[in-house]
Amino acid sequence: MTNKVIVIASQNANKIREFQEMLVPKGYEVHGAGDFEELAPVVETGQSFAENAQIKAQAVSQQLQQPVIADDSGLVVPAINGEPGIYSARYAGDHDDVANNAKLLKKLAHADDRNAYFHTTLVVMKPTGESLAVSGTLAGEILTEPRGQNGFGYDPLFFVPAKQKTLAEMSAAEKNEISHRAQALRKLADKLDQWW
Template sequence: MQLVFATNNPNKLKEVQSLIPEHIKLLSLKDIGCFEDVPETQDSIEGNAIQKAAYIKKNYDCDCFADDTGLQVEALNGAPGVFSARYAGAQRDSNDNMDLLLENLNDKPNRNAQFKTVIALHLNGNLKMFTGICKGQITTERQGLKGFGYDPIFKAEGYDQTFAEISLAEKNKIGHRGKAVNALVAFLNDL
């Protein structure tokens, strides 16, 4: 089986590749010659995942899946949510995003948050959805050098270390994207 993962993010690609069984060949957007920005203009995480997968299916006619992930912070009414990648602006800079989030939480005692990943799979003319959620807290400062995005300021429930301090294998076991991809893989293995 061959599937396109509709992402230009090399960190996401590496994370997902480590979870996909060898009998499924994972292709990137670059592998299929897609160098344009895939649209993400919906107002929900689910909507963006569906939009990205539909774009690849329509324009490249291949079985594919796309994900969208958002960090949802309780004290900020679910923000940054669907705007997580561009929270601090169109430049999509992780450091700027973390700085703004920490600043916005500066005077808030509630640090509860969750990462939510939704995967939309277009396969054999059907659309299937898979969701993964990881609950935790936002730290008061950055900790760790691994991972990407908000990983240095997010601690999963039951952990003393941030996502940026634990191994990729551990993050995949407890994290939002790992949970969503594992649900996807379980579905594909049952075909």
């Protein structure tokens, strides 16, 4: 059995699967936070994606005494002061995609500048506190109405000019080629073995 066990500080099955697809072939044994009933909930009190990822990684790593990867991600729209930012998942209600999208469209109703970007910060941390942080960004723009049936969150509104599609119009494979999380995962994959 491998001694390279790593825990993903998330209950999100899709997110955990993305990490497994990248790390298992490299010899890591990957577990999600849901595999550990004793884990206390972590309160995200940071003011940035990096701070929240750091808080999650540190709290879970200390509790489990295992290396942990945590991420914090969201949509940033400069024209509305960077909203929804770190509050992306709970912008108009906790993980209510329809309400979140409606609030975003309302806020941008009279905006000329609809540029936006998705951002992910990943932090991997050992129980000693030694950490490694990487990030990824995907630029695009917010449409006036949703398009596409795939994806989740803000994907139906997020148009990627280079692909001439929203994220919700892309296949999972297409999205994973360019997404903010995929970019961060690739950076992490390049550095993790050496850091370990």
